[in-house]
Amino acid sequence: MRVRHKPWAKDKLSAYPQYVVQTPEENRGNWQNIFEQKGPIHIEVGTGKGRFISEMAKANPSINYIGIEIQESVIVTALDRLIDADVPNIRLMNSNAADLTTFFAENEIDRVYLNFSDPWPKTRHEKRRLTYKTFLNTYEKILVKNGEIHFKTDNQGLFEYSLWSFSQYNMLLKYISLDLHNSDYEGNIETEYEEKFSNKGSRIYRCEVQFK
Template structure:
């Protein structure tokens, strides 16, 4: 993803501590302190511009959400959305998703969303895919028992690879759609990329998997 640099992004993020958690490691094991209500926590790794996580938080006030995004110049758009919506059940983290165990303890998270992650198509880059076995272990270390991953992509190769990765890790495949927008699935909330690719005629793939 090519990101246009926004030199003012860091200052904007720091000026809204009520929405952007600046020292997430201090809440490891105690994320209920960040939210108004003690309820299940779902996180999106690679939240991008925040459309998905913001709409999910609006639609599900009984769930707390955290959007995680590495790039400052991208997450500021998610912050704009959150400022406008002023949702008590959504917070943002501008951190590296590879370090989740520094910020979350076992059982802190009930569900992980992976939406339109970088496919890293070259075989030598497989370890960078967010559905590679080391990442699956990472998620397992912060999720509740029988926690879930919900995964969406437009990339058939990444989807096939991910299904194999989930299966080899011993996860339960609860739901699979090879053409989400032409299925009877209800309640789908699109990301920016999803709308873009779908409008171009790309098929959208989705699955739900559970640790056992």
């Protein structure tokens, strides 16, 4: 999907340091200190326009959330949502997910959310998929013992690949849904993409996996 460039986005992100962490690497090992209260830290890699993470923060005030998005012109919309939500347990990072160990120390994160990631369907692009083994290794380093990844997508190919990748990495598959919106799963919070694809009749796939 092409994203309309917003030349003013960078300045707006810089204008709200209370919401957008400007130098995240400086918080490595000390992320608890940037929130008003201590609690588990959940991160969303590829937070997009921020609907999911802002609604999660509202629904779970005892959990601290960090939304990570590389595109300035996208995350600035998440910032607007955050300003409107006015909840203290969420921060944003305009950063590359490949550098997570630069920003987070070992055992610092409790859960990783991957929602509607780019499927990178061509075989030569396998290493770019956020469920590829090198990314899994990165998540494992920053997650607490037995930390979890919660993954959602509308792309059947990516879902099948991810289940294989999780299994090859010897992760525990705790929950799998091949049709989330027609399942008995409770408490689902939709992303913008999820609503769009579901309204078009696309099936939504979801799983929860745990590092052993």
